[in-house]
Amino acid sequence: MTQSSEKKFDFEEGAVIRHDLNKAPKTGDWRYMTPKVDKDKCSGCTTCMPFCPEASIIMKKYKEGQRDKADIDYDFCKGCGVCVQVCPMKAISMEKNK
Amino acid sequence: MTNNTKKRIALTGGYAAAEALKQIEPDVMAVYPITPQTTIIETFAKFKADGEVETEVIEVESEHSAISACVGSSAAGARTVTATSSQGLALMNEILYIASGMRLPILMVVSARALSAPINIHGDHSDVMGARDAGWIQIFSENTQEIYDNTIIGMKLAEKVKLPVMAIMDGFNTSHCVENLEILTKEQVQDFVGEFSPEKSLLDVENPVTFGPLALQNSYFEFKVQQESAMEKAGKEYLKIAKEFEKLSGRKKDYFEAYQAEDAEEIIVLAGSTAGTTKDVVDRMRKAGKKVGLLKINLFRPFPLQEILDALKNAKSLAIMERAISSGTYPPIYNDIVNGLYQNGETKKVQSIIYSLGGRDIFAKDIEKVFEDLINNKISKEIKYIGV
Numbered sequence: 001m002t003q004s005s006e007k008k009f010d011f012e013e014g015a016v017i018r019h020d021l022n023k024a025p026k027t028g029d030w031r032y033m034t035p036k037v038d039k040d041k042c043s044g045c046t047t048c049m050p051f052c053p054e055a056s057i058i059m060k061k062y063k064e065g066q067r068d069k070a071d072i073d074y075d076f077c078k079g080c081g082v083c084v085q086v087c088p089m090k091a092i093s094m095e096k097n098k
Numbered sequence: 099m100t101n102n103t104k105k106r107i108a109l110t111g112g113y114a115a116a117e118a119l120k121q122i123e124p125d126v127m128a129v130y131p132i133t134p135q136t137t138i139i140e141t142f143a144k145f146k147a148d149g150e151v152e153t154e155v156i157e158v159e160s161e162h163s164a165i166s167a168c169v170g171s172s173a174a175g176a177r178t179v180t181a182t183s184s185q186g187l188a189l190m191n192e193i194l195y196i197a198s199g200m201r202l203p204i205l206m207v208v209s210a211r212a213l214s215a216p217i218n219i220h221g222d223h224s225d226v227m228g229a230r231d232a233g234w235i236q237i238f239s240e241n242t243q244e245i246y247d248n249t250i251i252g253m254k255l256a257e258k259v260k261l262p263v264m265a266i267m268d269g270f271n272t273s274h275c276v277e278n279l280e281i282l283t284k285e286q287v288q289d290f291v292g293e294f295s296p297e298k299s300l301l302d303v304e305n306p307v308t309f310g311p312l313a314l315q316n317s318y319f320e321f322k323v324q325q326e327s328a329m330e331k332a333g334k335e336y337l338k339i340a341k342e343f344e345k346l347s348g349r350k351k352d353y354f355e356a357y358q359a360e361d362a363e364e365i366i367v368l369a370g371s372t373a374g375t376t377k378d379v380v381d382r383m384r385k386a387g388k389k390v391g392l393l394k395i396n397l398f399r400p401f402p403l404q405e406i407l408d409a410l411k412n413a414k415s416l417a418i419m420e421r422a423i424s425s426g427t428y429p430p431i432y433n434d435i436v437n438g439l440y441q442n443g444e445t446k447k448v449q450s451i452i453y454s455l456g457g458r459d460i461f462a463k464d465i466e467k468v469f470e471d472l473i474n475n476k477i478s479k480e481i482k483y484i485g486v
Contacts, residue, residue, distance in 0.1 A: 013260060013328075014201030015313050015321050016298050019306040 024076075027054070031079035033094040035072055041091035042069045048083040048092065057083060104348075105281050111272035112137020114242040114279055115181070115207045115265070118249035120145045121287035124205075125176035125294075128156040128167035133219045134269035135183040135209040161186035165193040165204075172202040173309045175299025179253070180204065183269055184211035187225040191232065194262075198233030199325060200309050203256035203263075203296075206234075207249055210370070210421075211269035212456040220457020221269035223370065227422035227430050233325060235263040235332055236399040238369040240355075241272055243279040244396075247343060247351070250282075254291045255339050259332040261325075268421075270457060271371040282347060290346060333400040353402040355394040356409045358384060362391025364472035365410060367431060368419040369395040372453070372460055379465045390469045395431065403438045410435075415447040415472045419484075421454050428481060447477040453484035460484060 012018075044067030049057050056077040059068035070083070070092070084092045109117065115138045119127070129139045145151045156171075158164045161182050172178040182190060187208060197204050210226050212218040226236060237252055239245040245267040252263040267273055282290075298307045313321055333353070340351035355373070358380050359365055366376055373394040383390045393409055410416060420429040427433070432450040439446055451468060454460045464484050471477070 011317065011320050011324055013324065014199060014309075015311055015317075016200065017308050017311055019308060 026075045027078055028073075028075045031074075031077060032097055033079045033081060034074070034097055035077065035079065035081065035083055035092050036095055037070045037072060038091045038093070039069050041089050043067070043089050043091070044069050045088065046070075047086055047088060051082050051086045053080060053082060054078060105283075106278060107281060108276050108278050109242055110137055110274055110276050111239075111242045111245050111267045112209065112274065113141050114246040114281075115249050115267070116141035116145065117281060118246045118287070119179055119207070120151055121282070121284045122177075122179070122250065122253050122291055123151050123288075124153055124179045124253075126154045126156065126168070126171040126178045127180060128158055128164045128171065128178070129180055130158050130161045130164045130182070130186060132161070132183045132186040134211055134221070134273045135181050135186065135207070137273055138181045138207055138209070161189040162193065165190040165197065165206075168204045169193060169197050169200065169202060172197070172204050173200065173299065174301045175296050177253075177257075177294040178202075178204050179206070181207040181209070183209045184213055184219075184225045187229055188213060191229065194229055194232035194234060196310065197262045199321070201260040201325065201328070203260055203294075205249070205253045205256050206262065206264050207245070208264050208266045209269040209273040210266050218456040219269075221271050221273075221371075222421040222455045222457065223266075223268075224422045224455070226264060226266050227420075227424070229264070230399055230430060233261065233329065234399065235259070235261055235329070235336070236397075237263065237265050237336075238396055238398055239265065239267045239272065240371055240373045240394060241279075242267075242275070242277040243349070245272060246279055246281060247347065247349065248396075250287055250290060251336075251339055251343050251351070255332065255336055257291075257294055258339065259328055259335050261328055261332055266370075268371040280347070280349075286346060290343065329400050333397065333402055336397050351396075353397045353405050354409065355392075355396065357392040357394065359391035359393050359409055359413070361389060361412060363389045363412075363414045364417070364469055365391045365393055365413040365415075366417045366419055366465070366468060367393045367395065367406075367410075367435065369398060369431065370421065372419065372421075372465075375460065375462055376465050379462050379469065382462075383466065383469060388469070388473065390472075398431075401434050403434065406435065407438045407442055407444075410446070411444075413446060415449070415475070415477060417449045417451055417468050417472055419451045419453055419468070421452070423452060423455070447475070449477045450481045451484060452481055458485050
């Protein structure tokens, strides 16, 4: 019925695409407020991690002998501030971009 | 259990579909009850409660959520089914396009029913015809046997061509009527549908992918054309799988059933449960020496136009009978067939007929009248309504 059958596309079927972080737009520059983690106050409870809507928080080694602390990926953090709200230690604060 | 033990039982259409689903044993079934689909889900829920299936049955708060849950589960890599009717299918409409656009092999059993308003719970094809452009493969069934078969064929077809499938039966006429049918064993069905292993899925964390990303002016069109070419190929795949099923079950399967159509001069074309009555009328009129026949459409989307035209080529006149209105124009099957006739340069007379909306009974004498009108050349451009 159409001529499409002969046409070849190098498109993924159904637009299901592989993740490629290098090609992903760095949404970090949308940020107007920046969350900062006070590594001394952070207890490493991981509460903020699942709350981050951009999956931009991972737990990272800060000092030997201590639990891993929250670490924010500023390439993708949009600065929504959810982590600040959920942190039970009040270890994250929002600062205006400089 | 021994293979090839053909088991005959009496079931309603809804139960037969649920039986087929039980034998397929999908990973996930997300549903919301609605008459006349309820026979399917209540039976399947019983199988689940009795521990006969391990399927995850997700009870949701609306059909919109049911199909949304299906999209999520299918994208996650689970074999997914659902079922609905009428307003439920209408409520799903938005997500139907997403399921087909994301190329998710969801199987949906539909008990076709009239659309409100005025409210009516009985059978016609208004709901499924309304969804015919949603990118879903649509297979119609005449009786309980066919809805059982089409549920199994539909599951395999969906996963093969990566497009969602609707297996359709007529609400009440089929879904609530008890009929004799032959069922396969669970092993045979499992062998037939095979294991579902999608190339890409959300839960494959080694190969992370995104479903449903943004595609703007530079790529949306290509994705849609690619989807359409998959739809075209789905026709041939359907035939292949149907023939495979024919070998397994011994029941004849094709794009359509041509009943006494080869040398027929007058042919009725229709889809669904009225085919049974029509065959009876054809037999009776054949005995009286009248050359009449029936073409019952099984696969409706993709529409096997050329094959249907070939089957109709010896006929002098046709009556296309449909259980749906396409408001403001001729109904869908009529449009499809007349398009094809024009392309082929044929000048058959074709009568468009709408019948049995909202479950209105149609009788053998009505169908006989349709044939008589064709024979007596009482054919008009206007759509005829039977029984109004």
